[in-house]
Amino acid sequence: MLQVVLGLEAAQIASAFLMSPAAMSQRLVRAKTKIRQAGIPFHIPEREQMPERLEAVLDAIYAAFSEGWQDPAGTDPARRELAEEAIYLCRIVTDLLPSEPEAFGLLALMLYAEARRAARRNPAGEFVPLRDQNTALWDTRMIDHAEAALLHASRSGRIGRYQLEAAIQSAHVERHRTGVTNWPAILTLYNALFAITGSPVAALNRALALAEVAIGPETGPQAALHTLDDLAADPRLLDYQPYWAARADLLARTGHPSEATQAFERAIALEHDPAVRSFLDRRRAAVSLVATTD
Structure with missing residues (x-):
């Protein structure tokens, strides 16, 4: 779905699933071969077939959104449209399957994230982590739509991954109202x-x-x-930048500046976004200074 329908490359898909590009390329080749040899046609499933396919469809939609989310300022038209398309596709799923809570959970999750897009960079284009974002820049109307979708999902009494992830974002949004993160x-x-x-x-x-x-x-x-x-x-975490950035931050906070510096260097090497690299480098420099003075 991600490659054939949405046009993502193997490396982009691999990143979404914490796999190496080579492993994902092999997986895609095997899938295409299976489809070709089995003569499986492309067709619109009947309504009764949709629930059994829902999980894979939602995973693909979220992976597409995540790829679009990597363009924080929305300056890359292809990626910006990919995020918008993912939200649009999820709305279609909720229309087709209004009793499936996970579809509404994913819709809420993406809307919460998209509502914060304007706050992810400051006027100078520098990266702003969630804890430091100006909540006045968050899209209140979009947050309201996310809350409504999550409430609709919760009424089913069937909890799933996307509902929980959306609920986490809802808890973060509480800072928008109270000034305190729960x-x-x-x-x-x-x-x-x-x-x-x-x-x-x-x-x-x-x-x-x-x-x-x-x-x-x-x-x-x-x-x-x-x-x-x-x-x-x-x-799976060996080349996952957020792991090393988190480790660096925790090492710094617990009084291990030398180890924190090394972890920051690893995180910087794994990051492709120049703004995030610059942010991590500033954090590394500050921690390195402490290690030197010690």
């Missing part, structure tokens, strides 16, 4: 998300939420760093 709620939601998915990305984000909540004898950052130590053996 970290305990976010941690609870990440616990639930990891329980149903086992995803290393969910585990990583759970650690970041844990860093903001003091539990037991350890401080939040200490507990979070120990969690990341447990994730270090997962090969």
Whole structure:
């Protein structure tokens, strides 16, 4: 779907699924060969066939949105249109399957994210992390639409991955109204998300939420760093930039500036966005200065 219908390249698809481009290329070749040899035709499924195909369709839509999300300022027409197209496609799915909560959960998730697009860069074009974003720049109308979609999904009583991810974004949006991020709620939601998915990305984000909540004898950052130590053996995170950026931040916060500097250097090497690279480099320089003075 991602390659044939939406035109993504193997490397772009691989990034969305935490795979190497070579492995994804082989997977795509095998899929095309299977379709060709089995003579499987392209056709519009009957309504009763749609629910069994829903998970794969939603995953493809979200992967397409994620690719478009990598253009924060919306200056790349192809990527901007890809994000818009993903939201449009998800709306079609909700129209076709109004009783499927995960379709509404994904719609809410993408709307929450898209609502923050204007705040992801400052006037100088510099990267602004979520915790530092000016919430006045968030699109309130789009957030309202996201909240309505998530509420609709929650009424089904069938919880799924996309509803939980959207609920996490809803908890972040609380800062737009109160000025305070509800970290305990976010941690609870990440616990639930990891329980149903086992995803290393969910585990990583759970650690970041844990860093903001003091539990037991350890401080939040200490507990979070120990969690990341447990994730270090997962090969899917070896070349995952957010893992190294998170590790660098936690090492800096727990008084390990030299190790933090090395982790920042790894994160910078893995990042392709110039604005994010510049942000990480500024953080690295600040931590490196502490290591030098120590």
